[in-house]
Amino acid sequence: MKPNNTLALLLAGAVAASGVSLEVHAAIDTDDEKVTRLDLQGQIDNFAPFSKTLWAGAHNAYASHAWSKGTYTDVNQYYSPKSLLKRGIRVMEFDIYPEGTFDSTPMLCHNSLENKAICSSFHAKLSEGLDDIKDFLKDNPDEVVLLKIESYKHNDHKNWHNKIGERLKKDIGDYLLMPSDWGYADKSCASLPVSHLTKRDILAAGKQLVAVVQTPRDHSNLCSYHSSGSYSKFWNTVFIGVDAFDASGNLQSNQPFCQNGSNECVNGDQTAHYLANNMTVIIDGATQLNPDGPSSSKTGSNVISKWANKGAQILELALVEANNTSAASGYGANEVQIEDFIWSWKSNRPNGSGDCASLESDASIVDKACSTYQYHACVDDNRNWKLTTSKDSWEMGFANCQSLGGSYAFAMPFNAYEHVQLQNTIGASSEHHWVNYYKAFDDFWLSNATEHIDWQYVKNTAVGSTNKGDAFNDIALLKRKALVGGTFNLSFVRVRSNNRVDGFQACYETKQSLSHASVGTSEMCVTYGGSGGSWGDKLTFDSSKGEHLKSLQICKDDGKYGYDTVYYLKLTSSNGSSIKGGTSSGSCTTYSASASQQLFAFHGTDNKELNSLGVYRIASSQVNGGLYATGWLDRDDPASGDNELFSSHQSVGNIGASCSTSDVAGVIARVKGNKLDSSLTGQNLVNNSSGFACWNSSNGGSSSYTTCEDYEVRYFFTKASCLP
Template structure:
């Protein structure tokens, strides 16, 4: 049967009130995005934001385009129930797309799967298929309201037998549709056209956010060939600009191979000392792996990963859980064993966090290893980890805030939260060894209710939220809290930098755009020069005005007026005033006036929009001290070759003209270093290095060598300064 009959069945299921029919949500009416298991998975997806990708865990969906519920394509053999965007709303964070030309004469990138590799053309499916462009829209549409999330897109894109330039067309579509969302290899320091290997041992989701980005795109196709030789620049230069080719991988001797295909279901995994290719062995080496189930609707009885089997793979060390037929409707296609959203969840216990009595802001590890929120003043032991991620329970107990000192008392340990399911099992073992059932975790939402922060020192950001005034029922709700979450999840250098207001021909306010600048922090990743903007309402004639804030500027006051329009309330006037004695306004104040001026900065907005009018408005406030100055990064510098060692110290760089002569060592905020050539982070070389106020260096004598016996790698360094004047 062609998919037209499937569409009929899906419609019939809706009419009959099957399990597909869920409570409509304003965020995405097709699905229930507020279900408690979705909340748990969504929170879990940000626990590992500060972890290297090799320690991250991703809820994934295989062939996410081949969906019952996505009207863009009629697929006769589907892998998913929900559309790609709906999967994101349900907590999925990595999707896989198969991209092939439409036909021998039509090179349009389309989404279809046939398994014919270079010989595939989507016309052979004999059904309507979605375009890659439409598939990419699914990611950008979701991210327009979730700028605090990091998504991964896995591409199956072979060289085409029919079109030499096909992968470059894919690159063009990525640029057109995803543009500034994508974390490109050049953001990590690769040159354009390089075969760039995903640096999973060092790259973090936090680095992606700190670069002003949201998406990682990677391919591991073909799996059995030299990936870099296959994806050569001759026919893939635009593709290489956006797509990471495989990943860095270590063997048991510590040797690095770049651009290797992910370890997948025990295949192509790096072997441990015993020759095993397990997820566990691969994880221990610091590599990246994939647990894949490619089951289709027609083979639904062969579903491999569902229920407890999913977390079993995660606990072994798999990084991506790329499942098929996620939450597929058993009534319609008979997928009774379809994996469920809760199958991905290793962290929060069912029904948690619940903020009981409105005073549960800190996370506890329960006796079974799952999490619940609790009052932070309870006296408990603490979960501690060392730099090698070995877990130990503190010898003392106390309230949550005492965890930092309690773990430090153990030696080289710090108060921590497990990154993933495997670490959580290690913590559970440590608790059992210590005879402890519950322990505090470095995981809390003390700043903003529902915004959980992991593995960080607690700093009160002075958060408050002013209620929206106006019509609380008209139109659709909007909330730019995701911008504040992004600031908290990254390293802070995200500040409001410009505002644009507009009024319609009738002289009433109707549009606001607030743009944020992601400043440079200490990271291998370079911050984007593009602003991240949030817009509400519609520009329709009339006057518009725009203002740019200075480097330490913020909005200190807001006045707006609400009046009736066509029988409903609407915001007819808005004025914003900065701490730098400038202001911007739009419209004419009639009706009821509201003022917000509490001395803090107004960081983001929330409210409702209907018929292109802003119907209600409120604000998120944080302390003025949270305006974080960006750092200024040098180029990658390599002034010395390691004949007697590698000397990249501050004074030597200054003498070489790489740092301004007016700059002092006290102006250095941080230094990162990597090996010239393979770009391996200096921390992974195993060498004894100098990285302090004097700068960066490697001495042969510290690493078993001498002036005639070179042992130091050749490093390149990037300096980060608090002053722009330090750059030459």
């Protein structure tokens, strides 16, 4: 929401003149158990389409009391954008306007003038807000963030939106899922595909952020609005509205979000909107100077009970935890708390009681010993819940749910709405039920896996002085691998050295998986230590051959500083190749993976040099060379059916001549115009080893009456030679 800035200035002046002070309270720590629970909850829906996710969000996340980058007279938040992210918030809402009538620098401020709105030099720059997001994503490579943008066309700046697009690409392009990554052509007005896009898709594309413009909130087609002036760079970086199905089940592209449960919702109802595979945002625009504070319906237990339990997916709230830090005197203590976003974990859980998640009879999630006998929660492809009829250990949930028949699988609710539906299925029973959610390693919990994976996780102690320099710990790279799958792997390592080890670098690559999204940013590198010495050769790993880091020798010595630093490193690949750097002196330790393990990520301390180094080991079976994908192909006009079969595409050269159907790992098809996944069209389709097709005769049509949509397809192969 956009309060009147003039009124805000007058109110701010009145507060200052009256001598009202800010009461200071203890800030909520980033390691608070409530933050831990919200962090864990934020990854439960990793495999869910956006329309089945739940996001903790901050309205006007930049308008912060505690952020030094800008001055705001009437704030919506206490914490800075990065501080909000570190406390479990994953939706950043930014209002972006030009700095002035003659200065089109993108700035962050709230304003009610829309196409006449301007900010000032006292406000934060968009680039500074993006820096906060980028810093968080860099430190947390397993996390996904949604950036919601409020931006209107401007009377004084015709190239205004291109300025925003330029800023996004320059500052955060390596992290941002571009419309082109989803197969949109250059300079297309792309609609966010909420019925199919998942957080896993974003990570599997090598990205962590998606941006969508949400305004004007009452416009029937945001493309028609965001088209005058120069928009190409904006279109290439930002999704223009979202996909939304109407009450008749027809897909409407480039729509505003359903807001506050009624505005732009199917039948004016957020639950109907949810069931139609659409997204709803709940917004509270309360500010610090608002004497009533946030709406009572959007604080406390009402956040979940009135909104999330009824299908809202984005909880974009105001003054998150503000009363626990600083708030205007007399404001009250009804600001939104971190725990208000939590529907899943019970207070102070997980607490080490076990490695498997149980839905208790009080509807909370707790950790419990996996060997306990309980019923299991199962769900089918349409997200209908069913319970197993006999008790068993947690791991038997995969087999026992499958034995129910149909498409039933062991499952964990994606969100608060599904949590309620599962409770309704359980009814008045006092029994506890296993859900598909388990501790994979360390403090990381994985939900809705297709099978239980033994990660063979081991943390090897850092060698050297762990109390000197700055600590680093990249276990989040293991978490990213668990969320993406085997296609995220170590690609190379190298050592910077002279007489001692000055630095060390590990680079990771993302290979193509079965997804609508193409890999956009394929490489991610982490560098440790200082800038002395020189880089040696790279030790590379070919994931298509299952290659991985097999052993690491570390020698430490106190000859330089009087305390141990890393003097020597030798790293060896599973193929026998090795590299080394520094001088082999002092005491040495070798960490070698077992026959079924790999060395994957690192921890330790550094400063000008490498003070200590340790390693994380996981199963080597989690190395996957990825797939080889065609572009989006559209061979046939659907006048008499849509023939996109393997043989048809091979005959016109879209598939390599030496390729056979046995090399096909999968086929994805979608409607060419609106990008709707074929599984959501309701049509009878061919999608098997012969490829993809839609026949009119299978759908009640004929050559004179076209029933089949015009589909575009993407083939995925296990061999590179299948690509032309």
